[in-house]
Amino acid sequence: MADAGGVYVAPDEVGAPRVLDADERALLTAWVDRLVPGDGTWPPASATPAVGYIDALADRAPAIVAPLRAALGWLAERRLTSLPTEEQTAVLRDLEAHAELGAVFRSVLEMTLEAYYRDPAVEEVVRERTGFDARRPMVGTPMAPFDPARVDRVRGLPPRYRAT
Numbered sequence: 001m002a003d004a005g006g007v008y009v010a011p012d013e014v015g016a017p018r019v020l021d022a023d024e025r026a027l028l029t030a031w032v033d034r035l036v037p038g039d040g041t042w043p044p045a046s047a048t049p050a051v052g053y054i055d056a057l058a059d060r061a062p063a064i065v066a067p068l069r070a071a072l073g074w075l076a077e078r079r080l081t082s083l084p085t086e087e088q089t090a091v092l093r094d095l096e097a098h099a100e101l102g103a104v105f106r107s108v109l110e111m112t113l114e115a116y117y118r119d120p121a122v123e124e125v126v127r128e129r130t131g132f133d134a135r136r137p138m139v140g141t142p143m144a145p146f147d148p149a150r151v152d153r154v155r156g157l158p159p160r161y162r163a164t
Helices: 022-035 050-060 062-077 085-097 102-117 120-130 148-155
Strands: none
Touching: 022 050, 022 062, 022 085, 022 102, 050 062, 050 102, 062 085, 062 102, 085 102, 102 120
16 A cells, blocks of 8 residues: 555544545444454544544545555445454455455554554553553653752862863
């Protein structure tokens, strides 16, 4: 699949569909929910903006539209949305193993996980279960004020260099 690398879509830029029609979004929703089905603790991918994120990426990286639509068409031919969960999984495994469309499968998996793990509900589950706060690198952590007296001894030492 054509690369969408280097294309960034901020969370607040995911909104109304721009590229995919309703049928394509329904197929993509079923697809992402098989990739990340959720459980009692974790939300399914469709409860996050994963489908909207992929659509927004397709809008910004038009080269991915044709391969994405080819994979969605392949899934439509197999009536993915009308199949039971186990059969949906089997169809998606076939897509993953497909000679030409396997790369699309991997790209959609990556895009789904990108959107999923930056969703606030998922970040909260991660925070509760692991203590890791994904926002910490951006907002920092509280620190006690620095006490300048801690370097008084070093200030009183003679220089450790010689002038040249």
